[in-house]
Amino acid sequence: MNALARRAAGLLLSTVCLPLSALAADPQPTHEFTLDNGLKVVVREDHRAPVVVSQVWYKVGSSYETPGQTGLSHALEHMMFKGSEKVGPGEASLILRDLGAEENAFTSDDFTAYYQVLARDRLGVAFELEADRMANLRLPADEFAKEIEVIKEERRLRTDDKPMAKAFERYKAMAYPASGYHTPTIGWMADLERMKVEELRHWYQSWYVPNNATLVVVGDVTPDEVKTLAQRYFGPIPKRDVPPAKKPLELAEPGERQITLHVQTQLPSLMLGFNVPSIATAEDKRSVNALRLISALLDGGYSGRIPTQLERGEELVSGGSSSYDAYTRGDSLFTLSATPNTQKKKTMAQAEAGLWKLLEQLKTTAPSAEELERVRAQVIAGLVFERDSITSQATAIGQLETVGLSWKLMDTELADLESVTPQDIQNAAKLYFTRERLSVAHVLPLETTHE
C-alpha cells in the first residue's frame, strides 16, 4: 500500500492524532472558494519546499452502491487510469512519472480520491490531466474486459487469500445490518463476475461532476495562482445534478451478533464492535467526542490501557487495539480487537474477558486527570506533527469535506475534546458498550474445524 493510503488508513484508525490544524503555531493560511460549476477548492499554503500536492475527492464510494452492483466505485477508480480524451490508456501515468511526480488513487466507503505530488511548476499538468478524466473519460470496453480480471485477482490476493482481511470483511458485513457500510469496497466476487462497462459508464456519469468533487491543493502555491489554474482547466466542465446521497444510517440496537470464521492463519484473534453514531450523525456530539477519548485511553500509544494492562500487565494478548472513526458520512462502529497470547497459553475466552473488563472499568471508574492530560498532550503534538507532511494535510482536509463536514472542524477539535468530562466518558461507555449493539467475530485457524 502506498504512503498516502497508509496515512488515510491511519486517519480512520487514529483517535489521537486527529486531522486537526494548529494550536501551538499560527495556522497555515487556508483558503476556500467554489467555481461556478460547483467545484469546491481548498488551498493551504505551505511554503517550506517548492512542491505541491493536488487531490481530487469525489463524494462516492462503496457505501453508495446497491446490492448486485458492489465494487463499482473501486472498478471505476481503476478505469480512470485507462484513458480520457487527451491521453490513451496508462498514458497520463507515464507523463507524470517522466515529470518526477508521485501519483495514485484510493477508494473507501465514503470517497474516491486521486492525487499527484510534484514540483510546484508542474501543477498545471496535474490539473489538466485530472480535469480531462473528470469530464471526458473513455472507458473502452476492451480495457474494461482486461481490468475486471485484474480486479478479481486483486480481490483473491488481497481479501480471499488474506485471512485477516477476509475476516474483517465478513465482520463488517455483519456489524452493519442496515446501511451501505456492509458492502466491501472491492465488491463481492459474484458482482465483479457480472459487472458491465455500461454500469461503470452510468456510475461515472452520475457522480463524476465538478459539483460532487473537492479539489484540495497544499504546498508552495498562492490561492490566486491555484484559482487561475483551476478555473482554466476545471472551469469549463459543466455542472450536472447528482442523485440524492443519503447518509448511511444504522439501527441503534440491532441485537447481539456473532460470527465464527476459520481461515488460513496461525493465530486466533477476535473483534468486538458496537454500533455507534459518528460526528455527522450524532445528535449529542459530546458522546461522540467521549468515544474518541475512550479510544485514545484504550489505545493511544504504548501507554494506553490495552498495551499496559492486557499486553504487558496480564500478558493476556500479544496484540490488541481499539478503533473508532468519528469522521464518517453515516453511523460508525467502535471496534476492539485482540490476539490472545498463545505463547502464554491464553485463550480466546480470556482475551475477550480482558477486553470486557476494560469496558466495564470505563463505565464505573472515571479516568484520572493525569491520563486525560496525556491524551491531550498527544492531540496537541499530533496537530503540529501532522503539518510536516503536505499529503497528510491535504488528506485530512479532503476527508472532512467529503464526508459532509468542514475542514474548519480541524480548528475546533481540541476544544471539542477538552469539553468532555469524566462523567461524559462514563455515560458514553454505559450507553454504547451494550450487548444490543454488539457484534463479535472469532477468527480461528483452519485446524479447529476438525474439532
Added chain:
Amino acid sequence: MSERKTPRLLLGLIAVAIIASAAFYLVPSDNTKASEALDNAKSSQKLQSLAELDGKAPASRKLDVQTWNTAEGAKVLFVEARELPMFDMRLIFSAGSSQDGNAPGLALLTNAMLNEGVAGKDVGAIAQGFEGLGADFGNGAYKDMAIASLRSLSAADKREPALKLFSEVVGKPTFPADSFARIKNQMLAGFEYQKQNPGKLASLELMKRLYGDHPYAHASDGNAQSVPKITLAQLREFHAKAYAAGNVVIALVGDLSRSEAEAIANQVSAALPKGPALAKVEQPIEPKAGIGHIEFPSKQTNLMIAQLGIDRDDPDYAALSMGNQILGGGGFGTRLMSEVREKRGLTYGVYSAFSPMQARGPFMINLQTRAEMSEGTLKLVQDVLADYLKTGPTQKELDDAKRELAGSFPLSTASNADIVGQLGAMGFYNLPLNYLDDFMRQSQSLTVEQVRDVLNKHLSTDKLVIVSAGPTVPQKPLPAPSDKPAEQPLGVPEH
C-alpha cells in the same frame, strides 16, 4: 523492531477498507515508453500545460547543513527549520546486526530493549513519559545501523523533559529481565510466521549464499536457535561499546537555533557510554555463483537474482544508480519491465536495485512469476541483463532518466522527516555536506558510455547468485513477445 512499538492488529484490518489501487501498474501495456508518451503528448499539443513547461529542472528546498563534533566524539548534522514548532532527532549508531558477532539477533534485541526500563521507570512509565509530552520515541535495528529517534514539540516545557528521558533511554537503559523474556517471545512468534512466507525464506537463503561467513549473511532478527541463548550480560556489554558517543551520528532538524542544537547534542552525547567508533565491517569475499531452490507449495515462484554490489563510498554510485534506474529501478518502461511484463505478461512487477551499505551491499533483481514459467522467466531476465551490459542505455533512455530524477528531486527534501533521514545517511556514511547537490550534478552530466562502463565494472552475468522459492512443476515455454500478451500475470503488486 518497528519504529512504532505498539502492535496494531487493526491497522492491517482497517487498511482493507481503503483500497489503494495502483491501477497504472496494471496497465497491460501497448509497449508505450514514458518518454514516448511525453513526446507524443507534447508534439500533438493536446496537453497545453505540458507545452508551457520550460523544460528547466525544478527548484528544490535549499538546505544549510551544519556539522560539528561533540566533546565525546559524536558527529552532529543539523538543519535549522523554524517553520513548524517541532524538531526531529535521529541517532544512528554503528550498531546493526553486522556487529552481532556469534550471537545473531543481539543488536536488534539491544535496540528493542532501550525503552523497556531506566532507573526508576519501567516500560509503562517510559511510555507515559514520552506520550504525556506528546513526544514520539522510535527505534529500529538493521544490518549496519541501529536507530533511536525522537520527535517533539520545540517549546522548552516539552522539549527539555523529552530530551532528558530520551537521554536516559539511549544512554542508561536497565534492560529488565521480564521485558527481555516478553520480547524474545515476540521474536520467536515472528520466526513461526516467517515459515509461511516464501519470499522471506528466499531472501534469507539468498543472503546466506551471497555473504557466506560475512556478518551480512544472517538476518537482523537472528533465528529461533540464536535468540533464546542471548543473555542480558551480552546486551549490557553490547550497549557499552556500540552505543558509545564515538560510535554515533546525531541528525537534528527543526525549530532550534544553532546554540540550542549544540546544547541538545551535548546533552545526548554526554549521556552515552564513553568510547570510540567501532571498526568498520570488513568487505565480503566474492560468493560462488549458482542457483539454489526452496520447495514451497505456492502458486507463484519467487525469483531473486543477485551479486555483490557496492559500498556507500563508491565513486561510481551515481552512475550505477542511473544505470539501474533504466534497467529495472523505475516502474513501466524499464528494460526488465518492458520485456518480462509488458511484452510477455509474466509478472506484475520486476525490479532491480543496488543497496549500498558500509561494506558491499547486494545488487538484486526480484520478481514473482507463474511456477510453470519460472525457468523460462529466469533465463529471460538473465538475457535482458546480458544484453543491457553489452549495449548500455540508449541516449534517449539516459535523457529520460535524468529528467525524471530532476523532477522528483524536490520531493526528497520536502519535509523535516525527509531531511532528517537524508542527514542521517550522509553522516553515517561520511558523505560531504553538499552530497545531494553533487549527486544531482554528477547524475545530470553522465554519458551513455560512462554508464555502460561502470555497469560492466561492477556487474557480470557470470557472477549471479540465484535463489528460487516455489513448487516444482512441469515447465512451459515462454510466450513470444507481443504488444498484447494473451495472459494476465498472476498477482498484484504491493503498492
